[in-house]
Amino acid sequence: MATKPKPLQVGGLIAAVIALVVPMLIEIPDLSESGERILGVFLMAVVLWVTEAIPLFATAALIIFLEIVLISDQAIWGLPAGDPTTGYAAFFATLAHPVLMLFLGGFFLAEGANKYSLDRTMAKVLLRPFGSKPASIALGIMLITAVFSMFMSNTATTATMLAVVLPVIATLEPSDRFRAGLVLSVPIAANVGGIGTPVGTPPNAIAVGSLADAGIDISFAKWMGLAVPLMLILLVAAWQVIVRLFPTNQDQLEVAIEGDFDRSPSAWVLYAVFALTVGLWLTEPFHGITSSVVGFIPVVVLLGTGVFGSRDLQAMPWHVLWLVAGGIALGIGVTSSGLDQWIIAQVSWERLAAGVLAGALALTALLMSTVISNSAAANLLIPIGLTLALSPAVDVDPVAAGFFIAVGASLAMALPVSTPPNAIAYSAGTISTRDLAIVGAIVGVIGWLLFVFVGPVLWDLVGLELA
Amino acid sequence: MTDERFVILCAAAESALAGALRSVVDMLTDHQFDVEALFDDEELHQRLDELDEDDIRVPLVLASDRVGEVDGITALAALRHRPSVRGVRTLLVTRRLDEAGDAVGDGAIDAFVPVPWDQQVLEETIDHLITGYLIEEDPAALEQVPEIVDVELLSHAFTRAEERGRSARVQLEAARRGLLAHTELSDDEVEEAMVREIEAILDHPDPQVYPAGTLLLESGQEVDGITIVLDGQINLSLDVEGTETSFHVRTAGRILGILALAHHEPALFTARAVTDVTAIPLTVDQLDDALQRSSTLSGLFMSVLLRSMVRRIRRSVELRIDLDEARQAIAAERDQLALALQQLDQAQSQLIEQEKMALLGQLVAGVAHELNNPIAAILRATDYIEEDITSLTTRHPESQRLTDTLIGALHAEPVSTRTERAQRRELAGALGDDVLAGRLVHAGITTRADVDRLFAGVPEPAKDDLLTSVEAYRRLGTAIRNLRTGGRRIEGLVGSLRSYARRPEDTANDVDVREGLDETLLLLGHRMREITVERRYDPVPMIAARAGELNQVWTNLIVNAIQVMEGPGTLEVVTDVPEPGFVRVQVIDSGPGIPPEDVERIFDLAFTTKQGRVDFGLGLGLRIALDIVTRHHGVIEVDSVPGRTAFSVTLPVGNTTEGGVAE
Amino acid sequence: MSDVFILVVEDEPEVRDAIARDLEPFTAVFRIEVAEDAADAREAMAELRSGGNEVAIVLADHLLPGEHGTDFLIALHQDPDTQAIRKVLITGQAGHEDTIRAINEANLNHYITKPWDAERLQSVVSDELTEWVIENAESVLPYVSVLDGPRLMDTLRNRPWKH
Incomplete structure (x- = not known):
């Protein structure tokens, strides 16, 4: 619905135009013409993604368009000779980047799970072993949410799990703090769980995609190897925080989720495809089939068997893919225009220790994501992070840089607006901003410490190579 | 001759x-x-x-x-x-x-x-x-x-x-000329004459006594003489297919066996003495001898014989006629029975209806009585709550404002929603906050001046708290007021119901018809929201009547009026004195009217003017009204044109205990 | 900021107060408007709509002075502008016929008989408002805390990207 533009939006648009134009008008030393142009695009993206003057995906589309008309071989205003140019097809190609195909596979699995209520039924089955003690139920809900969130969108997972949780809290006294705890456990777990796989959340995909463009392939299994152990530790820590901050005097809780596994042929097709796809993703090191290719299997099979029709296809969250594509395109622009070199040249990076830089990138992502979209933050930070990491001057692993930025973006959950799961849970009304801020901040900080400082040690111990 | x-x-x-x-x-x-x-x-x-x-x-x-x-x-x-x-x-x-x-x-x-x-x-x-x-x-x-x-x-x-x-x-001459055969001497007289003649001729033979039960003649037996009965009763019977059928004793006559003898046939009937019988048995020879000796006797004998035959023939004709008459009587009786049954049916359904109404009346009266205590408790409790809340409010730190609010709410007249909206609009204009204006108006603060007075000296941050308190007290006051209004309405309804549905009355009391009409209109009020009711009551005297029954008349007439109007309309209820000693009540509706051809039939049982719609209400209700009015020696008249149908009930004042005009 | 309204049409002030009071749990998100008859209800709706507000549900008494509640709801249903509004008939004594007519012609969503039970009234209104939100609201999130949370979550789960 077209509504009156808010002041922030109007201001954002004006600022965006200024941010785009100014770097092109003033002469920036040591920066090529195309570098100046992409700097303008970059700054404009910052403004638009922060202010959300236009939708995030629209900004992404605008980025691709501007890059084509400003710095590609199709540039409207010709670039000075010697400036690096990129074929315009490269920018369009970001819309079908392999990592988006991986993500699309995730969408198909998630939509299928939703369509056949696989998620809800699984939640019931998986929740059973956790008994009826409030604390263990909270743990169960968090683990299930996290696992779902690894393969489904954090938002869908949150909605699914809140539908399970809301009837449970309705049985509790209104004064019972555990109501808030249980509601909080869902978005926290969804956010944390998103870290677990490349398809868990868009920042992961942006990181994987950008690394791939830089020639570094991260397999599905490798990402999980890096992320899952730490994610589980963080989840348990978050659980403890919630259980301690939101105690209950109830001994027992009643959890009822109706429904049985769908046994129709279509459902069986879905189950099989689900198992096959996830199985292939986890076993990539053994068969070497790229996860993006595997991700296309559910697309082909589910469409081919008629399990999904055109309506299902239209219902896919394509705009998320566009957003990711916009981030990747921005990265290509930064790299290809030479802007990356210029940025590196501006700071004496040698003074910074390698670990400090990675930690700083994660922290920046965390702080930025707290107020703007995780994906937008990742889109903005990953090109810069990878630029730094790929620079010989800076001693930091590119994989670590991309990974930490993605993780940092996922750890931002201190405000209702930080992530869609937070917004959903907050709307349920039983949690206050303060509850969310406290728990979100604690979990964010623990997560940051865990990944930045414990992570490398752990990876060393198990012999996991980053690159 | x-x-x-x-x-x-x-x-x-x-x-x-x-x-x-x-x-x-x-x-x-x-x-x-x-x-x-x-x-x-x-x-x-x-x-x-x-x-x-x-x-x-x-x-x-x-x-x-x-x-x-x-x-x-x-x-x-x-x-x-x-x-x-x-x-x-x-x-x-x-x-x-x-x-x-x-x-x-x-x-x-x-x-x-x-x-x-x-x-x-x-x-x-x-x-x-x-x-x-x-x-x-x-x-x-x-x-x-x-x-x-x-x-x-x-x-x-x-x-x-x-x-x-x-x-x-x-005697001689009469017998000789066969006079007896065609005079209308009774059978008894002829027989008597013959008996005396035989006795005279046979020189008074000794009569024999047959004890009760003696078989004098048996059906089917050859007869070898006659028996002359002098005294006692004989029963004649005939064995028809195993069943012994008795004939009247009178049929017997005093001379037994005469027909059988004359025709040389076996006896048709069985003759048995019912009481002790004195009789003279006479053999064929004796009879023959006597007949030879007396021409008078032979004449008499012929006459008796003839009469016996005539009697039997007549009897058989009579039987046939009897049978025919019996058939006709049965048919007539059957028709009468059917008619009676139909009338009984009608009477019964009417009785059941009346009985139902009476029972319902008792039930309603009983329930109304039972409702008295709870409603009294509710109304009293409302008073206590009001007292205690008011007293508690005076202890509140903001007592003045809150007490004002509470008392204002307790005594406020309900405001129309239009007015309330207009007030809100105005206040919203003054305050620039629609939501706040809505809250304030709802809390009874309707003008800018009221708002300023309310918030006078209240620091900005405390205003919302104060308003919340005021709202709560306003709602409390409104709730108590609503409780009281509702309670009083129930109380009024209960009162009306009790007097309306009085227990069945055996005797007439002094009744003011206007009271009954008002009660009825009150009780039917829920069905008359779309109807404009005009009451025009001339002063009318008390009449001697059974109030409960009259209420039923008013109810039936008014319900009928409501039903025929089928929606918006005007109901006039008029009382007046058409002539001294009478009171008239008119119930006039603005419905479509009753077609002239139907006016005659509207009091018939189960008459409806619409085919297939039995719930039209005409019929039984009006019929019952008519019955009640008739019992009160009154009349119901109908005057109907499209758009105006008037039912007039005129009742005599009768023997009231006090005269004069009721006020 | 436009508000979403619950409109109560009832002629008796006491009953109106009581219904409005019973609907207070919804006032965290919705606002309540009252009207005493059908004509008044139309005025109120016109005023609300001209202020950019929306009416999500109308609860109308059957026996109103003038136009019946049933007929008012039927008229609402026939007007494309107001067709989406959820319609609840509150009836003291509406005959079977009236109710059936309302269901058939006004697409009546529910009817409640007087005297009503606050909990039942709230659950009916909650269900109807939930339905309205799912069909009409841009985002279901603001309503989760007041209405049927699990159902709204289901909606969210089925269209997770629209919020």
Whole structure:
């Protein structure tokens, strides 16, 4: 619905135009013409993604368009000779980047799970072993949410799990703090769980995609190897925080989720495809089939068997893919225009220790994501992070840089607006901003410490190579 | 048989009367007698002399009150002394009944007939007199004039013949001429005569006594004689397909076996003595012997035989007729029963309806009574809550504002939603905050000045708290007020219900019809939201009536009016005094009206003006109303044109305990 | 900021107060407007809509002075502008016929008989508002805390990207 533009939006648009134009008008030393142009695009993206003057995906589309008309071989205003140019097809190609195909596979699995209520039924089955003690139920809900969130969108997972949780809290006294705890456990777990796989959340995909463009392939299994152990530790820590901050005097809780596994042929097709796809993703090191290719299997099979029709296809969250594509395109622009070199040249990076830089990138992502979209933050930070990491001057692993930025973006959950799961849970009304801020901040900080400082040690111990 | 001539003389002063008498006598005698009119006493005697010379008998002389120079009685009495007319019967046709009565008592005249005479009485009297004359003076002539013979008199003559020792001639002659066969002597008399004749001929044989239960004659048995029953009762029965059917004792007659004997057939009936029976058994030989010896007996025997046969034939014809009549009677009875059943059905459904209404009335009265206590408790509790809340509020730190709010809410009149919205709009304009304005108006703070007063001296941050408190107190006050309003409404309804649905009344009380109408309108109020009710009550006197029943009349009429209007309309309820001693109630609706052809039928049971719609309400309700009004000696009238139908109930004031006009 | 309204049409002030009070749990998100008859209700709706507000549900008494509640709801249903509004008939004594007519012609979503039970009224209104939100609201999130949370979550789960 077209509504009156808010002041922030109007201001954002004006600022965006200024941010785009100014770097092109003033002469920036040591920066090529195309570098100046992409700097303008970059700054404009910052403004638009922060202010959300236009939708995030629209900004992404605008980025691709501007890059084509400003710095590609199709540039409207010709670039000075010697400036690096990129074929315009490269920018369009970001819309079908392999990592988006991986993500699309995730969408198909998630939509299928939703369509056949696989998620809800699984939640019931998986929740059973956790008994009826409030604390263990909270743990169960968090683990299930996290696992779902690894393969489904954090938002869908949150909605699914809140539908399970809301009837449970309705049985509790209104004064019972555990109501808030249980509601909080869902978005926290969804956010944390998103870290677990490349398809868990868009920042992961942006990181994987950008690394791939830089020639570094991260397999599905490798990402999980890096992320899952730490994610589980963080989840348990978050659980403890919630259980301690939101105690209950109830001994027992009643959890009822109706429904049985769908046994129709279509459902069986879905189950099989689900198992096959996830199985292939986890076993990539053994068969070497790229996860993006595997991700296309559910697309082909589910469409081919008629399990999904055109309506299902239209219902896919394509705009998320566009957003990711916009981030990747921005990265290509930064790299290809030479802007990356210029940025590196501006700071004496040698003074910074390698670990400090990675930690700083994660922290920046965390702080930025707290107020703007995780994906937008990742889109903005990953090109810069990878630029730094790929620079010989800076001693930091590119994989670590991309990974930490993605993780940092996922750890931002201190405000209702930080992530869609937070917004959903907050709307349920039983949690206050303060509850969310406290728990979100604690979990964010623990997560940051865990990944930045414990992570490398752990990876060393198990012999996991980053690159 | 000689053709004797008889002359009957009519003596009367007035020729008209004499002519009239003559015409009567003419008709009566079927011209067997010559009838002559005479107008003078002398003329009478002269004619009598002439007739005597010609040896013509005069059995009867009629006279009116005046015959020539003398009065009727004198003229007739004089005839007693004329030897030539020995035994002549005299009849006076008179207006002077007392004198005539005395004259008959003295034997001066034989009979009188009052003027104006009854034709039949005159005929019978004349028959009687002539028969009496003939029996005494010329029994043989009886045969010539069977039409006029007084049979009863003749029978008497027969039965008394022996005792009186005279008239043997009469018997003999009568029997010889077979008179008995065609006179109308009763069977009993003929049988009696035969019995006596047999007894005489057989020299009084000893009767035998048969104890009760004795079988005198058996069906199907050959009969070898007859049995003459002198005393006791006989039962005749017939065995029909194994069932013994009894016939009336009278059918038996006194001579058993006579028919069977005559036809040489087995007995048809079984005859059994019911009581001890005294009878003379007679063998065929004895009977035969007796018949040989007496021609009188043979005549009598033939007569009895004939009568027995006639009796049997008549009996069979009668039976057939009886059967036919019985069939018709059964059919008629069946029709009557069906009709009665139908009427009973109607009466029953009406009764059930009335009974239901009565029961419902009792139930309602009972429930209304039971509701008294809880509603009283609610209303009292409302008062207590109000007191306590008010007292608690005065202790609140913001007591003044809150008490004002509370009391304001308690006594506020409900505001129309339009007004409230207008106030909100205005206040929103002044404050620039629609939501706040809505809250304030809802809390009873409707103007900018009120708002300023409310928030005077209240620091900004505390304003919201204050408003929340004010809202709560306002709602509290409104809730208490609503509780009270609702409670009072129930109280009023309960009161109305109780007086409306009084227990069944046996006696009439003084009733003001306007009270009943108001109660009815109140109770039916929920059905009349779209209807404009106009009450026009002239002062009317109390009437003696059963209030509960009248309420039912009002209810039925008003419900009917509501139903026919089917939506918005105007209901007029009018009371007035059409004439002294009466009260009239009119219920007038603005409905479509009743078609003229239906007006007659609207009080019929179950009449509806719409086909297929039985719930139209006309019919039973109106019928019950009519019944009640009729019981109160009142009338219901209907006057209907499209758009205006008036039901008028006019009731007599009756015996009220206090007179005067009720206010 | 436009508000979403619950409109109560009832002629008796006491009953109106009581219904409005019973609907207070919804006031965290919705606002309540009252009207005493059908004409008044139309005025109120016109005023609300001209202020950019929306009416999500109308609860109308059957026996209103003038136009019946049933007829009012039917008229609402026939107007494309107001067709989406959820319609609840509150009836003291509406005959079977009236109710059936309302269901058939007004697409009546629910009917409640007087005297009503607050909990039942709230659950009916909650269900109807939930339905309205799912069909009409841009985002279901603001309503989760007041209405049927699990159902709204289901909606969210089925269209997770629209919020």
